[in-house]
Amino acid sequence: MGNDDHNLLGGLDSLGLGGLDSIDLFADNKVKVPQSHKKPEAPKKEEVKEEDLVFEKSYTCPACSKPFKSLTVRTGKVKAVSQDVDLRWKFKQLDPLKYDVVMCPNCGCAALIGEFPRITGKQAKLIKEKISASFKSQDPPHGKLSYDEALARYKVALANAVVRGVKASEKAFICLKAGWLLRGKAESLTPGTPGYDEEKKKTGAEEDAFLKNALEGFKNARGSESFPMCGMDEHSVDYLIAALSFRFGDYALAEKLISEILMSRVASDRLKEKARDLHEDIRAAR
Ligand SMILES: [Zn+2]
Numbered sequence: 001m002g003n004d005d006h007n008l009l010g011g012l013d014s015l016g017l018g019g020l021d022s023i024d025l026f027a028d029n030k031v032k033v034p035q036s037h038k039k040p041e042a043p044k045k046e047e048v049k050e051e052d053l054v055f056e057k058s059y060t061c062p063a064c065s066k067p068f069k070s071l072t073v074r075t076g077k078v079k080a081v082s083q084d085v086d087l088r089w090k091f092k093q094l095d096p097l098k099y100d101v102v103m104c105p106n107c108g109c110a111a112l113i114g115e116f117p118r119i120t121g122k123q124a125k126l127i128k129e130k131i132s133a134s135f136k137s138q139d140p141p142h143g144k145l146s147y148d149e150a151l152a153r154y155k156v157a158l159a160n161a162v163v164r165g166v167k168a169s170e171k172a173f174i175c176l177k178a179g180w181l182l183r184g185k186a187e188s189l190t191p192g193t194p195g196y197d198e199e200k201k202k203t204g205a206e207e208d209a210f211l212k213n214a215l216e217g218f219k220n221a222r223g224s225e226s227f228p229m230c231g232m233d234e235h236s237v238d239y240l241i242a243a244l245s246f247r248f249g250d251y252a253l254a255e256k257l258i259s260e261i262l263m264s265r266v267a268s269d270r271l272k273e274k275a276r277d278l279h280e281d282i283r284a285a286r
Pocket of ligand 1: 104
């Protein structure tokens with residue numbers, strides 16, 4: 001599986017998708033790369049109930065044609081409070097990443113919220129054959145999603161993306177968001193509770209596995225796809241690759257991309273500032 005022996009798509013047996021762990025994520029895209037320097041933060045108290053910040057949006061499934069509802073974050077209700085070095089936003093009231101996958105509870109057709117309406121008829125047929133055939137229908141979620149429920153949805157979306165034969169960038173984006181989701185999960189754990197250390201370690205290893213695949217996918221996409229990519233311009237993608245390369249020890253690539261961003265006439269001042277900060281981090285780590 002990719003460049004890491006971590007079982008990226010494991011743990012889906014209860015959904016009927018227990019055989020996915022041998023999928024090679026980027027096998028049909030061709031084109032590789034150790035650790036977080038972010039300190040864990042204390043869990044925050046929720047001022048507003050998460051259930052009040054999401055609503056049930058209606059969809060019709062492109063694969064099984066049945067209507068279903070998917071929990072969606074109400075726009076304008078959540079405020080970003082900070083951004084990590086790899087561009088993940090942190091929010092005050094809830095983690096919106098939990099709601100970024102739309103999944104049909106009947107047949108397992110799933111994608112990131114922006115991609116779901118773009119599933120083609122040909123892709124729907126492939127999903128029916130390769131996902132729905134073994135997917136065990138679920139009770140639709142109500143109220144809110146736990147981190148583990150959200151993670152399972154990301155894994156199903158990733159399996160769908162492989163089956164649909166999408167571009168490397170789309171798979172990389174799912175991996176990136178799943179990695180960020182796991183960081184949110186790790187931050188939500190309460191130190192001192194039973195099993196905390198073990199769970200934290202396991203969650204961190206899973207985050208690394210997803211982010212390594214995200215890095216591989218974006219490096220792959222950078223040389224073969226056009227921009228904008230997943231809503232990002234070329235310099236933002238380069239910055240993201242630099243941040244992930246630094247995380248996983250490829251300082252040379254990170255520095256090369258950073259210097260290109262700093263010399264660019266079109267990269268935004270905000271991105272250049274982030275690139276300078278990252279450069280400082282790399283120098284301090286060397
Ligand atoms: Zn369906």
